[in-house]
Amino acid sequence: MTREEILAMSTGKDMNLLIAEHVLGWIAWKEQRGEYTHVIFQRPGEREPYMRSQQWKTDQKRYEPIPFTEIDRMKHIVSGLKDWSSDISAAWEVEEKIKEIGGLMIGYYMTELMLIVRSNGFNMVHATPEQRCKAALLAILPGEE
Structure with a gap:
């Protein structure tokens, strides 16, 4: 998927399937x-x-x-999918997985989240579950042109 396709996705089952497969x-x-x-x-x-x-x-x-x-x-x-893209407590599980992966992945995730919320860092704590999931997908998936 391209960056634009991920950013254009809306919350819901399609995004949650991508999270289950690629992030978790x-x-x-x-x-x-x-x-x-x-x-x-x-x-x-x-x-x-x-x-x-x-x-x-x-x-x-x-x-x-x-x-x-x-x-x-x-x-x-x-059945069995959580609503990571809409539920903040479920989105925190996605962040925990990024933290568990560790290394450069944390930096990639934080950079993507900063770009999505258009912030120098402070507004990241107010990021929506959708924004957090998109940042995780952008950090994990290889970029396609």
């Missing part, structure tokens, strides 16, 4: 439940979703990883 490193799994297809998420360090059952070998057939680009909210029931 979640893995999406497609789970077939009867005639419905659900998308659930595995956080880093968690076991595969089918391993949560005592009959995991049987349940394994219902699950398969799905690329985030193939998630279609018209076809799939998506």
Whole structure:
């Protein structure tokens, strides 16, 4: 995605999916439940979703990883995402992840946030969840021309 595309995004599920994939490193799994297809998420360090059952070998057939680009909210029931782009307490989790990554990523994030809020630093404490998520995506994703 280009910088302009990220900055033009509105809050909501599309931005939250990008945060889950690129910032938080979640893995999406497609789970077939009867005639419905659900998308659930595995956080880093968690076991595969089918391993949560005592009959995991049987349940394994219902699950398969799905690329985030193939998630279609018209076809799939998506559950387990937080509203990072609208909820400030959820957005702080995104900032904690940036802090956990550490190193230059913190500097990249802070620079992007300063540019988005158009501030020399003071107004960054008043940044919205949307601004914080956009700064995280811009810091993490490689820029495309």
